[in-house]
Amino acid sequence: MLSTPVTPSTPISNTAIAHTGAAAATATTTGIAQGAITLRTVDFGGQREYLYTHPLFCTSRAVYALCVPLDKLFGKPPAEVVHTLREYASMVQVRAPEAPIVVVFTKADQVPGVTPDTMPAAATRWLHDVMTALRAEFSQVAGGDDGDESTCSALVLSSKDGWEASQARVRHRWAQLALASPGAGDTLPASYGKMRDALG
Numbered sequence: 576m577l578s579t580p581v582t583p584s585t586p587i588s589n590t591a592i593a594h595t596g597a598a599a600a601t602a603t604t605t606g607i608a609q610g611a612i613t614l615r616t617v618d619f620g621g622q623r624e625y626l627y628t629h630p631l632f633c634t635s636r637a638v639y640a641l642c643v644p645l646d647k648l649f650g651k652p653p654a655e656v657v658h659t660l661r662e663y664a665s666m667v668q669v670r671a672p673e674a675p676i677v678v679v680f681t682k683a684d685q686v687p688g689v690t691p692d693t694m695p696a697a698a699t700r701w702l703h704d705v706m707t708a709l710r711a712e713f714s715q716v717a718g719g720d721d722g723d724e725s726t727c728s729a730l731v732l733s734s735k736d737g738w739e740a741s742q743a744r745v746r747h748r749w750a751q752l753a754l755a756s757p758g759a760g761d762t763l764p765a766s767y768g769k770m771r772d773a774l775g
């Protein structure tokens with residue numbers, strides 16, 4: 576489990592960004608929070624053999640990142656992409672029905688024409704179609720990173736240099752969703768912290 580507070584000037588490891596979008600987040604935007612918040616992540620890196628342990632961590636008091644590797648899935652029909660992601664998204668839907676799912680399209684640097692500042696029209700259309708298909712089946716899939724749940728804007732990033740603004744947008748969106756999630760701001764019993772510390 577990763578739980579390091581991050582400020583806008585703190586470098587994020589490429590591995591953490593590539594697999595989870597961020598190890599932690601800071602939300603300093605007015606209306607979200609003043610100061611830093613810490614998001615703890617459990618990252619299985621998409622490894623199928625760990626899928627069966629996910630129910631142990633699955634709770635409605637969480638935000639789930641559904642990472643879509645663009646190097647493998649870009650350009651495939653949206654129905655095929657949804658099929659690829661269905662097992663994980665269904666598990667979250669059943670075990671944590673109130674928890675939001677944030678879709679993060681990773682490895683964007685490997686899609687021709689996509690840069691931190693440029694998104695070709697065909698790529699934008701494909702991302703929108705995939706998000707629309709996911710949201711049609713899984714109502715928990717969070718909407719736009721602008722806070723407008725009716726939009727299907729996508730969080731697209733890469734762990735490569737030059738994508739820091741995209742990485743910051745993902746951290747910001749995670750923080751927004753975490754703060755709006757069930758149980759956010761609740762005071763937990765001290766025994767929970769002691770148990771967490773004992774487990775490492």
